[in-house]
Amino acid sequence: MEALLTMGKTLPKSASPHEIGAIICDVFNCKLDEISKVEALKKGMTNDSFIFSVGSERYVFRVPGRGTDALINRKQEHDVYAAIKELAISDEILYFNEKSGHKISRYYEDSQSLESENVLKAMSLLRKFHSKAIKVSHQFDIWERIEYYLTLCQNNSTPQFPGFEVVYQRIIKVNDFLSQSKKDYILCHVDAVIDNFLVTSGGNLKLLDWEYAGMADYRIDIAMHAIYSGYSQSGIEELASLYYGFKPTEEDMIIIYAYVALSGFLWSLWTCYKEGQGDDFGDYGSEQFEYADRYSSLVIQHVVRETNEER
Structure with missing residues (x-):
């Protein structure tokens, strides 16, 4: 949890480390102390993202940036991911919240x-x-x-x-x-x-x-x-x-x-x-x-x- 709290200092104010931790635990059916190797991935023009590990697997957690709720319709984004899923050309989505815009996807090692x-x-x-x-x-x-x-x-x-x-x-x-x-x-x-x-x-x-x-x-x-x-x-x-x-x-x-x-x-x-x-x-x-x-x-x-x- 300490790693998430440290990461939270660099994320938008709307992103609560406690909320993020709860989401990860719910998605992966794990405990907070099983979340490790938390590190910033990038600060994008629209969103911020960080990498984390659960067990031996690594994932990407996306947090919408400031003012993004006025720019992006997350329901529409979710519909797009559903429409293109069979093409296998996008990132693999494991969790998507249409209200908050939080998204967890698989991290591609050595990409x-x-x-x-x-x-x-x-x-x-x-x-x-x-x-x-x-x-x-x-x-x-x-x-x-x-x-x-x-x-x-x-x-x-x-x-x-x-x-x-x-x-x-x-x-x-x-x-x-x-x-x-x-x-x-x-x-x-x-x-x-x-x-x-x-x-x-x-x-x-x-x-x-x-x-x-x-x-x-x-x-x-x-x-x-x-x-x-x-x-x-x-x-x-x-x-x-x-x-x-x-x-x-x-x-x-x-x-x-x-x-x-x-x-x-x-x-x-x-x-x-x-x-x-x-x-x-x-x-x-x-x-x-x-x-x-x-x-x-x-x-x-x-x-x-x-x-x-x-x-």
Whole structure:
């Protein structure tokens, strides 16, 4: 228990070491003194996690971060894990509380994060997942999320970025463009960044952290991966080529750029809200806003050019 109490000092105030200990004991039918080797795993952008052992096995306990209850629907996350269980591409879930967001999953010994130079493997797994066309009952509506995060930021008096209103007006137009494009909605991960791909000791590739997942246009996953990794325009084009296995059409690229713009805007708002809760993500919010600025302009220029050519 002492190890849990020590760990509790680094976790959100909502996380009680006594409550965590009780959950572990209940799940594994063990006593507190059987919980050992408690150590921090990572402090994520949305959650905090730690590793612990019961007997000879090791597990990961996820604790939602500050303000997460306003961002994540844990019932929907649970539904996603149920929908993808048979694919065996996610972490193995042993306990999930839809109310608190607490989650226990199996820890993969000697696993490694996927290196950025192996992005082809990530895109191959993503494409294979998309090909299953899995359905769930909820959507990830990026425009609804933008409006919601904007409200959260305004309610918490969190800062905005220089030129915010100009970019916001362009983002509205980009969303109008997307609403008129042809889309097939399937289950998407929405946060398929390089850090969420894990290579197990057996060489299997896993995709972790499905809390934002929902029904959406699959191209949003390509865009999300690109902006987290800081890709340039040529890098985004190369990423899309790796995903498709060939050079994508101009139509696909423009839609991907549109999602880059909206996603960058979304995560800049997300950062504003989280930093208003006391977190610090450095330049991440500004970098995401730059994507919104640059690619909203690029998409609108394309739309104007296409409109003029049709006249």
